[in-house]
Amino acid sequence: QSVLTQPPSASGTPGQRVTISCSGSSSNIGSNPVNWYQQLPGTAPKLLIHNNNQRPSGVPDRFSGSKSGTSASLAISGLQSEDEADYYCAAWDGSLNGVFGGGTKLTVL
Amino acid sequence: EVQLLESGGGLVQPGGSLRLSCAASGFTFSSYAMSWVRQAPGKGLEWVSAISGSGGSTYFADSAKGRFTISRDNSKNTLYLQMNSLRADDTAVYYCAKGLAVAGTVIGGDYWGQGTLVTVSS
Numbered sequence: 717q718s719v720l721t722q723p724p725s726a727s728g729t730p731g732q733r734v735t736i737s738c739s740g741s742s743s744n745i746g747s748n749p750v751n752w753y754q755q756l757p758g759t760a761p762k763l764l765i766h767n768n769n770q771r772p773s774g775v776p777d778r779f780s781g782s783k784s785g786t787s788a789s790l791a792i793s794g795l796q797s798e799d800e801a802d803y804y805c806a807a808w809d810g811s812l813n814g815v816f817g818g819g820t821k822l823t824v825l
Numbered sequence: 826e827v828q829l830l831e832s833g834g835g836l837v838q839p840g841g842s843l844r845l846s847c848a849a850s851g852f853t854f855s856s857y858a859m860s861w862v863r864q865a866p867g868k869g870l871e872w873v874s875a876i877s878g879s880g881g882s883t884y885f886a887d888s889a890k891g892r893f894t895i896s897r898d899n900s901k902n903t904l905y906l907q908m909n910s911l912r913a914d915d916t917a918v919y920y921c922a923k924g925l926a927v928a929g930t931v932i933g934g935d936y937w938g939q940g941t942l943v944t945v946s947s
Contacts (some may be wrong), residue, residue, distance in 0.1 A: 718869065753870070753933060760920055760937040761862075761870060772935055804870050806932040812884050814860065814872030814932030 719744060720805050720817035727823040733793040736820045738805035740786050744815055748808040750788040752781055755802045755819075764803075765790060792822075800824045827851040827936045829921050834941030841911050841945070847904040847921030847938055855879065855899040858924035858931045861906050863917035864940075870933075873919070874906065877929030884929055888914075911945045918942050 721739040728734040738750065752765035763772055765781035768788065780791045788807075792799055805817040833845040847859070860875035874895040875884045883895050894907040904921050918940040924931035 748930075751932065755870075760939055761922075761933060762937070763933065763935045766925055766935070802869075806870075806872070808930045808932060812930075813886055814875060814884070814930075816862075816870045816872060816932065819869040 718818035719815040722817035736790045738788045743810035744807040746786040829938035831938040831941040845906040854902040865917040878927035882929040
């Protein structure tokens with residue numbers, strides 16, 4: 717049972733907009749920034765979003781992040797086949813632990 | 826170009842020890858916190874430990890407290906994870922990651938290594 721709660725799966729067709737939610741608590745998302753990671757099959761995770769809504773250089777602007785209260789969301793617009801991957805949210809927790817969501821498997825139909 | 830190269834994984838018996846290393850290059854190592862994140866086969870990501878840029882602050886997941894030690898040698902641009910009293914549920918790919926700042930409160934970061942597999946089995 718992960719501290720941050722994500723839906724196990726999500727799907728969309730090419731060109732669609734998909735959102736993935738991440739629910740936490742006041743001790744983690746409610747008081748610390750959220751990162752989002754993309755993990756393609758067989759590869760290391762890649763940072764997509766940091767500090768709630770900041771994209772590292774090289775990440776397409778189709779990816780965006782937001783946070784409200786104790787929840788965060790990752791939105792992917794103009795869905796592409798290469799976006800098929802696992803997505804994880806992460807945040808620091810007041811218990812001095814880092815915590816990840818359980819991951820969401822995105823399928824492009 | 827930032828590069829992180831983990832080593833030290835392998836097969837170990839329950840109760841045994843391993844030391845993982847992560848050799849870093851392409852950035853000012855001492856200016857950034859580093860962390861270890863693991864992924865059990867077929868499972869999600871789990872944060873294990875983090876260390877500040879100076880090495881003065883360290884943090885551990887409850888699953889690692891008392892068994893794992895994180896350290897760094899800024900003169901050698903290398904991060905370490907000493908793992909003792911290993912259990913079957915420590916079996917995972919272990920990734921090192923470069924944090925985005927010097928403070929140690931990091932979960933992953935902007936660059937990751939390719940991972941090293943640790944298998945705990947008799």
